[in-house]
Amino acid sequence: MLYSLHVKNLALIKEQEIEFSKGLNILTGETGAGKSVIIGSVNLALGGKADPGLIRTGEEYALVELCFGLESKEQKRLLQEMDIPIEDDDSVVIQRKIMQGRSVSKVGGESVSARQLKDISNILINIHGQNDHQELLHKKKHMDILDNYCGDKLGGLFDELSKEYHSMQEIKRQLEESDMDETSRKREQELLEFEVAEISDAGLKEGEDEELDSSYRKMVNARKISEAAYGCQALTESGDSGESASDMIGRAVRELTSVVSYDSELEGLLEQLSDVENLLGDFGHSLSDYMRGLEFNDEQFRETEDRLNTINHLKDKYGGSIESVLKSLSEKEARLEVLSDLDAHRASLEKELAAKNAVVLKLCGKISDIRKEGAAALEKKLVQALVDLNFLDVRFRIEVEESKDRVSARGYDEVSFLISTNPGEDLRPLDQIASGGELSRIMLALKTVVADKDDISTLIFDEIDAGISGKTAWKVSQKLGELSREHQIICITHLPQIAAMADTHFMIEKGLSDGRTVTSIYALDEDASVKELSRLLGGEEITDAVIENAREMRRMAEETKRG
Known part of the structure; x- marks a missing residue:
């Protein structure tokens, strides 16, 4: 989980230390208070694009530091394989210093490349924003989600297929090289005979x-x-x-x-x-x-x-x-021996290619069968999760279409997510039906369904509440609460229904310090959290009725979490 975030001299933040807790961490605040800077700083630390313009005016550098605690043996194993320094208490500290024209990233005090940083972040945390929801519109993402759900059943098969597929591609390459007319064959043979003689006559000895x-x-x-x-x-x-x-x-x-x-x-x-x-x-x-x-x-x-x-x-x-x-x-x-009887060589390659192709297709078939079995199970779970998220009459289907004409190291399948959200409508691809708000709920449903198969302990949701309100917002809140039982969730929201479910509630606000604008963030106690919920619920004036409504919302959230 993410223990803490330390930010210094970044945009409107002078210096801020945020200690996150287990469960659901909710961040709220007025529009323009700097909520996006908090998530942006996490992205920066994990290798996001560093714009020198983010350095606070008058300062030489900006600094972002993340402290993670490893909660699974798999996370620790993967980081150890990458030779990443791990503290005695199983914590990992990622630091990025941004200066004019350059930036330096370190993990455990040792410098790391951008590629290493990306690999590390993929092990420790998932950040979901509007762009990530949009990825659901791409079929490649559909296959990734299904394969992730199928998990270990596919792992060994992928390794075997990759080996056999690349071996088949090498045979194809050799076949293409051997496709030549008699004149070209003789020309190459004569050149090789000269070169072999030139080297052989020299009688070279190593050293x-x-x-x-x-x-x-x-x-x-x-x-x-x-x-x-x-x-x-x-x-x-x-x-x-x-x-x-x-x-x-x-x-x-x-x-x-x-x-x-x-x-x-x-x-x-x-x-x-x-x-x-x-x-x-x-x-x-x-x-x-x-x-x-x-x-x-x-x-x-x-x-x-x-x-x-x-x-x-x-x-x-x-x-x-x-x-x-x-x-x-x-x-x-060896090449001369091939050219001396090219027809026999090509016949041997063609026979070898046919045998290898049969092996590859068999492996592709096994992978396809596992995908289809996984798709059927995932469909059922997703439909239930979508119903829980206020898709009242929803149908969802995962199509796994095989074709021997598109064999690759990932198999020969094309995976598509189809959905119908209204009675009487045909199933259609997501990009033809789903709105922004629906995409965010579909993503949340997916994360909930695959939570037990995911070794990543920390999930950040930005704009999860885009395009939703009312009962749907409460359903999303309940689903986040469910997901936070096994994962640490950090979520920025402007909806009281979601904020009410917080295990830890943070306030982000903008103010003045020494005549300059600064953004600050701090944890709220129960009374302060109710007051912030009242602000989210009410208009210009926060009345006793609004405050009581906020308290009731908190009570409902607590009952939901206990249930």
């Missing part, structure tokens, strides 16, 4: 280029190396000048040897100096051996250079490494 490159660098720089080595030898080994390091160390050893018998402490120093003399001697032998290895002739140099040129040419042409060149050789040899 050979690195060894040759090292030898080549040594040969190219042989003069510099020789000069440095001879200079080093002159400085370290005994020479005619008597000024080498070896001569001086030897003289120093003799000097200490002549006096070591007079002081035992000199024995340690003499031992160290003798070790230095021995090390210098060993170094001299190693240096001499290395210098003898510098000797090579022009023929060796040319052979190394020619071999490197051959290898680099093949690497440039067939891949950036010897490993890539050899892999290319293997692929070209």
Whole structure:
């Protein structure tokens, strides 16, 4: 659930901390008080478009922070798979800082990408506004809803179908590539024969280029190396000048040897100096051996250079490494074998495609059967939920139409929601019948029906009351109360019928602070909640009768929740 929302320097909000509760959280306030900013700030934190114009005038940045508590093992598992930091108390903190020209999003103190943020939000929360209701008009959304309802029954089948479908597409691709005339086949075959011979004749060995490159660098720089080595030898080994390091160390050893018998402490120093003399001697032998290895002739140099040129040419042409060149050789040899008997290859592919297509269609059929079974069950539940939402004479049907001509990784079905809201009317697609208010109720009915299959614990409803009033509003209120038994609901409304059902009632209002307009939000106690309900119920003057009406509405809501 969403524990808290912290907003700073956003639009008319200076700084505000909101602590939400379980159950139904209702937000009300005068038109223009800033209700949309509250939902907008949640959207911003979850990766919504950040407009620098939202930063409060005079401030350098705006900040939105959400604190979620994980209430299911599935949520925790999914976040752990994404390596998202989770606190010891199973809470997750999402923070977004908006500055001029850029924004920074963090989860648990670690920066995340916009894509990661979207994936995280899909695990933790659902936000439903007018745009989401409109999505019900699109058939793709219908299939998503049905598949979500069918749940785990489809999960394994989708994985299997996706694997087989993409395998089938690969066979089709190979078939298309092999569709060529004789002239094209011979042209490609001749080119491949030349390239295979070019690579094969080179006799490449993995790692050979690195060894040759090292030898080549040594040969190219042989003069510099020789000069440095001879200079080093002159400085370290005994020479005619008597000024080498070896001569001086030897003289120093003799000097200490002549006096070591007079002081035992000199024995340690003499031992160290003798070790230095021995090390210098060993170094001299190693240096001499290395210098003898510098000797090579022009023929060796040319052979190394020619071999490197051959290898680099093949690497440039067939891949950036010897490993890539050899892999290319293997692929070209396989392609040559195919071209040598193209008709047999195509016949084999066609047979393989037919077998794979049969497997895919069988899986599509299984998925379609599960969808049809799920559609029948979902229809019944939805009709009852819609009746509860004051659709007095409603019929609802979910059509699952299969077609082998539109096979995909999701199957071959097309799902459509059809509805009739008046007696005597034929069932028609939602986009031909449903109004905005009806769409919002249909969405609420769907959320109620699939609530037990949904791991998302927090739902936000904005404009759920669009186009409704009276008895219908009370029905929507009851349905929200029902949904809030298993989910945390946050709902913005202007209808008293819905506000009366609140477990926690928040007031959003606009006022002045230090001569500037600010939006504030705070929780209402029972008396304040009744007063706000009275405002929603009444006109310019709130009379005792209106207040009593509000109290009665609260009592009815409490009885409904207890029932």
